[in-house]
Amino acid sequence: MCSSDPTSPPASEPVLVARDVRKTYGDFVAVDDVSFAVGRGEIFALLGPNGAGKTTFLRMALDILKPDSGELHVLGRPPSPQLKSRIGYLPEERGLYRKHKVRPVLEYLAELKGLKPAAARSRVRALLERIGLAEWAEKKIGELSKGMQQKVQFCGAIVAQPEILVLDEPFSGLDPVNTRLLEEILEEERRRGATVILSTHQIAKVEQACDRALVMHRGRVVLYGAVEQIIREHSSEAYVVRTRARLENLPGVVGVTRDGGEVHAGAGLPAAASAASPEQRVVLAPGADPRAFLSALAALDEPVESFARERVPLEEIFIRVVESSGESVRDLLADASRAELAAQAKGAS
Amino acid sequence: MSGRTWTIARREFLATVRRKGFLLTLVLMPAWIGFAFSLGSLPQALSGGKRATLPANVGVVDSAGVLAMSAAENDTMAREDGGKRFVVRAYPSQEAARAAFARGDITSFLVLPADYLRGGAVSEYRRPGSALSRVTGPPWRPWLRARLLRGRVEPGLVARVQNPADGPTYVPDDRGGFKVFRAEEALGTFFVPMGFGMLLFSSIFSAAGYLLQGLGEEKESRILESLLSSVTADELMRGKLIGLGGAGLLLGLVWGALGLQVIAAMAPVFLPPPGLLVILFLYFVLGYLLFGTIALGLGSLVSSYQEATTVSAILSFVAIVPWMVTFSMMEEGTTGLVRGLSWFPLSAPTTMTMRLAQGGVPAWEVALSLALLALAGWATLLFATRLFRVALLLYGKTWNLPEILRLLKSDRAAAR
Numbered sequence: 001m002c003s004s005d006p007t008s009p010p011a012s013e014p015v016l017v018a019r020d021v022r023k024t025y026g027d028f029v030a031v032d033d034v035s036f037a038v039g040r041g042e043i044f045a046l047l048g049p050n051g052a053g054k055t056t057f058l059r060m061a062l063d064i065l066k067p068d069s070g071e072l073h074v075l076g077r078p079p080s081p082q083l084k085s086r087i088g089y090l091p092e093e094r095g096l097y098r099k100h101k102v103r104p105v106l107e108y109l110a111e112l113k114g115l116k117p118a119a120a121r122s123r124v125r126a127l128l129e130r131i132g133l134a135e136w137a138e139k140k141i142g143e144l145s146k147g148m149q150q151k152v153q154f155c156g157a158i159v160a161q162p163e164i165l166v167l168d169e170p171f172s173g174l175d176p177v178n179t180r181l182l183e184e185i186l187e188e189e190r191r192r193g194a195t196v197i198l199s200t201h202q203i204a205k206v207e208q209a210c211d212r213a214l215v216m217h218r219g220r221v222v223l224y225g226a227v228e229q230i231i232r233e234h235s236s237e238a239y240v241v242r243t244r245a246r247l248e249n250l251p252g253v254v255g256v257t258r259d260g261g262e263v264h265a266g267a268g269l270p271a272a273a274s275a276a277s278p279e280q281r282v283v284l285a286p287g288a289d290p291r292a293f294l295s296a297l298a299a300l301d302e303p304v305e306s307f308a309r310e311r312v313p314l315e316e317i318f319i320r321v322v323e324s325s326g327e328s329v330r331d332l333l334a335d336a337s338r339a340e341l342a343a344q345a346k347g348a349s
Numbered sequence: 350m351s352g353r354t355w356t357i358a359r360r361e362f363l364a365t366v367r368r369k370g371f372l373l374t375l376v377l378m379p380a381w382i383g384f385a386f387s388l389g390s391l392p393q394a395l396s397g398g399k400r401a402t403l404p405a406n407v408g409v410v411d412s413a414g415v416l417a418m419s420a421a422e423n424d425t426m427a428r429e430d431g432g433k434r435f436v437v438r439a440y441p442s443q444e445a446a447r448a449a450f451a452r453g454d455i456t457s458f459l460v461l462p463a464d465y466l467r468g469g470a471v472s473e474y475r476r477p478g479s480a481l482s483r484v485t486g487p488p489w490r491p492w493l494r495a496r497l498l499r500g501r502v503e504p505g506l507v508a509r510v511q512n513p514a515d516g517p518t519y520v521p522d523d524r525g526g527f528k529v530f531r532a533e534e535a536l537g538t539f540f541v542p543m544g545f546g547m548l549l550f551s552s553i554f555s556a557a558g559y560l561l562q563g564l565g566e567e568k569e570s571r572i573l574e575s576l577l578s579s580v581t582a583d584e585l586m587r588g589k590l591i592g593l594g595g596a597g598l599l600l601g602l603v604w605g606a607l608g609l610q611v612i613a614a615m616a617p618v619f620l621p622p623p624g625l626l627v628i629l630f631l632y633f634v635l636g637y638l639l640f641g642t643i644a645l646g647l648g649s650l651v652s653s654y655q656e657a658t659t660v661s662a663i664l665s666f667v668a669i670v671p672w673m674v675t676f677s678m679m680e681e682g683t684t685g686l687v688r689g690l691s692w693f694p695l696s697a698p699t700t701m702t703m704r705l706a707q708g709g710v711p712a713w714e715v716a717l718s719l720a721l722l723a724l725a726g727w728a729t730l731l732f733a734t735r736l737f738r739v740a741l742l743l744y745g746k747t748w749n750l751p752e753i754l755r756l757l758k759s760d761r762a763a764a765r
Contacts, residue, residue: 026755062577063581064574081351081580081581084578084579087578089578094571095567095571097567097570097572108356109579111356112357112576114352166578
């Protein structure tokens with residue numbers, strides 16, 4: 001775990017701070033002493049398998065549920081009805097008035113967030129234009145495709161230009177074009193100054209878009225920190241080098257993997273002997289100076305096509321960390337995918 | 350009350366009154382009642398109003414020889430209510446009467462056997478009539494009574510035997526004294542309370558039904574979590590109560606105004622005093638508060654529109670039973686049961702309204718009934734609000750009472 005202490009604060013002023021927040025349903029502990037902070041203007045990922053406690057936590061932040069104990073501050077004070085107009089929410093449980101038209105429903109949601117009717121009208125018009133649904137404004141929501149309904153619901157979350165945007169699986173059910181569109185709008189929201197809290201199972205998306213992340217499992221925080229820091233801390237001293245040179249005897253090298261097999265250092269082969277494949281994974285000894293290795297590499301006769309520190313995907317780290325708590329994350333993720341597919345199938349029917 | 354509550358109330362009101370179902374109920378209900386009433390007078394209207402005055406012929410076979418009727422004589426008989434009149438013809442034998450019946454000369458005939466004075470048996474031969482004509486009794490009994498006495502006792506006595514008492518009846522008035530009871534008022538005391546009770550029942554339960562069904566629809570479409578990220582459960586509940594209460598009130602006002610127009614045109618004496626209309630309004634508000642909050646509490650436990658419709662039907666049934674019991678007992682005056690039902694909150698709105706329309710209800714009883722109703726509404730509101738708050742986001746569950754109580758307990762713990 002990187003950290004679960006809010007004393008490792010975000011770079012910017014925190015807009016959400018949780019200290020030892022706990023929520024139980026009878027004997028079941030849904031959120032177990034969770035502590036973390038989210039900074040203004042961040043895109044923050046809230047990750048975890050199904051049943052990890054993410055939705056319960058988000059509902060507490062939105063003042064839909066009350067915590068049993070602990071301290072929770074949103075925009076500088078405990079969650080309250082007055083804060084609701086400053087937070088936009090796209091819940092995992094999708095739902096809209098299917099028998100009603102797109103424009104009036106969005107105007108209603110905007111008015112509930114405190115916009116005056118005229119402002120709501122103009123904001124909805126602009127938003128539908130931006131998201132490519134202007135010509136569907138007077139259609140009943142039930143007549144739209146699932147992807148379009150998803151976009152309408154996304155509009156409902158950002159319609160009042162909230163300071164905090166909480167999005168639970170915002171990309172589910174969207175094609176790549178619309179996924180890109182939503183990513184662009186999220187970036188626009190961030191530039192406007194909004195903080196985005198993203199809850200998703202698409203961990204690759206987190207790696208690409210989020211500044212910091214928190215992983216929950218069985219109600220507890222198991223990983224927390226900047227995405228890059230998490231990846232760095234969970235990566236070994238390994239480098240991926242594309243060259244036909246043999247690297248086993250270079251300074252600091254303790255192991256090389258190439259052509260699908262491992263070659264141990266000090267084998268006494270000529271340094272410049274060709275390998276079948278140019279891609280090699282090089283592991284340096286703990287404390288070895290990578291700059292010395294790089295200098296020796298540059299001095300070889302064989303050209304070096306690329307050199308990079310090996311990057312462990314966040315998804316792999318997620319799996320490792322959660323599995324270390326004794327659970328098969330692959331099974332959990334498979335369950336999550338199955339649940340998502342079932343939800344999509346239900347939505348489509 | 351927050352602006353968000355009013356936004357919800359406005360949206361719920363407009364979404365409901367724009368529904369085709371609401372508009373049909375608003376217009377079709379009075380149209381249907383008007384049609385049903387006009388249907389009764391349709392035959393008369395079709396015959397240009399002459400039908401009732403055309404005499405139907407009745408035959409009599411007097412084997413006992415007690416009626417002193419000649420074959421040439423045409424007597425007349427009329428219903429006791431002064432309605433339909435019949436021409437009576439004597440026939441010498443049952444065969445002759447049967448032949449006349451078969452030819453259509455007469456529509457029915459009576460046979461007095463030779464031992465009539467000893468046994469009193471009279472056989473009536475007729476085509477099957479309506480159920481109502483059987484219930485009201487054959488019109489020939491008073492005629493037979495008069496005919497038996499004719500020529501045997503003085504005419505004045507015949508008239509008194511026929512109608513032994515013909516004077517005013519006095520009933521209690523609102524000032525503690527008595528007033529003359531008019532025959533037409535009997536009709537009024539029957540239909541006007543029924544109308545008021547029906548009006549109140551329909552408007553309250555239409556609104557409560559819309560509440561339940563709307564909530565069922567929202568639970569089914571899973572929109573509630575989005576709404577609760579913008580408003581509190583309490584605001585949502587209050588907004589729905591106000592908005593759909595407005596829709597129910599609109600129904601009641603339109604139907605009530607139409608009913609008053611009809612009463613004003615047909616029998617102005619039955620127009621209720623303005624004070625009664627104010628009390629009626631209070632019963633609507635408090636009755637709706639009670640049943641509306643029950644509907645919302647139950648609605649938070651359902652998972653779909655279909656379940657909500659079922660619960661709505663059960664709720665209406667629970668409320669209509671005391672109303673029907675009261676209605677059936679009204680003719681016996683205010684019995685202890687009727688008085689109790691008019692105080693009991695679940696039946697008070699309809700039962701007390703019917704009693705008020707009949708008149709003679711002491712003011713303290715009205716005040717007590719309203720106070721109990723308000724108290725029950727307030728208690729239900731508190732209970733339903735908590736239930737609404739904790740159960741709104743729970744789906745697909747079959748509830749039992751211990752589970753509901755446990756849920757409420759967890760809400761109280763979290764609120765501390």
